[in-house]
Amino acid sequence: MADYSLYILITYAVSGVALVGLGLTSYRKMKSVEREAASLRRRRKEQN
Amino acid sequence: MHRFANPAKFNRLADKILPWAVIFGAIAFGTGLYYALFDSPPDYQQGESVRIMYVHVPAAWASMSIYGFIAAASFVALVWRHPLALIAGKAAAPIGAIITGLALITGALWGKPMWGTYWQWDGRMTSVLVLFFLYLGYIALWEAMEDDEKAGRAASILALVGVVNLPIIKFSVEWWNTLHQSASIMRSDGPSMPAEMLKPLFIMGIAYQLYFTVLVLWRMKLEINKRKIDVMRQMSMQDET
Numbered sequence: 001m002a003d004y005s006l007y008i009l010i011t012y013a014v015s016g017v018a019l020v021g022l023g024l025t026s027y028r029k030m031k032s033v034e035r036e037a038a039s040l041r042r043r044r045k046e047q048n
Numbered sequence: 049m050h051r052f053a054n055p056a057k058f059n060r061l062a063d064k065i066l067p068w069a070v071i072f073g074a075i076a077f078g079t080g081l082y083y084a085l086f087d088s089p090p091d092y093q094q095g096e097s098v099r100i101m102y103v104h105v106p107a108a109w110a111s112m113s114i115y116g117f118i119a120a121a122s123f124v125a126l127v128w129r130h131p132l133a134l135i136a137g138k139a140a141a142p143i144g145a146i147i148t149g150l151a152l153i154t155g156a157l158w159g160k161p162m163w164g165t166y167w168q169w170d171g172r173m174t175s176v177l178v179l180f181f182l183y184l185g186y187i188a189l190w191e192a193m194e195d196d197e198k199a200g201r202a203a204s205i206l207a208l209v210g211v212v213n214l215p216i217i218k219f220s221v222e223w224w225n226t227l228h229q230s231a232s233i234m235r236s237d238g239p240s241m242p243a244e245m246l247k248p249l250f251i252m253g254i255a256y257q258l259y260f261t262v263l264v265l266w267r268m269k270l271e272i273n274k275r276k277i278d279v280m281r282q283m284s285m286q287d288e289t
Contacts, residue, residue: 004097005096007097011153018146022143026143
């Protein structure tokens, strides 16, 4: 049987990088926009 | 359904679901990867390369189910004008595009050692490529217009028209002579795969669905907060003038 380990390795590496990358990017964006919204809300409350 | 049209209610519900989805998703990925890489047997014909199936097939399933989710959200947005439905569709599209891209890439990487080619313009592969372009078109429509309402409506119409591609993907291997293998799970005579292979496949399938659940909730929260920021900025500008 031929050795397919390189194909398996690339498949799992590409999937892992894409899924983890998208997950981290989405989480970071969500958190930074959440913080920005909270600080704007605080600022508006202070102004009023 | 309109109970959850309120973003505050949605955020509370999402915050309840998210920790559980993250925990169960991590467990499902860990268990699925263990079975896929170490516990499942090699195939009698494909040898070790069958392990590619445990990431390729769940990605292909997710690519179709996410599109179904976007189409359902688009329908709800167009018919009932549910405000969160548009946000749900917009949030899901990049996840669907990346997972469909993964299904295509992992399929090509499985095809090369098995068929001797990365790509063939056969029914299954071409219809999944069309699905990928539908995702890109949906995202492009959202980005092309400044008015979110108009952009959302145009993208929703595209999503609904594109639904016709889902049964084409499913039945392409029956309708045409394809290089891609025919159905091996959803068959009238039962799955043509041993339980040792079905177990990691289903666990990875669940892991991909949980991954989508977590990401779509994060991205919906992101969109809701972006809109809140826009509203607050507009209010601040009005206060100044």
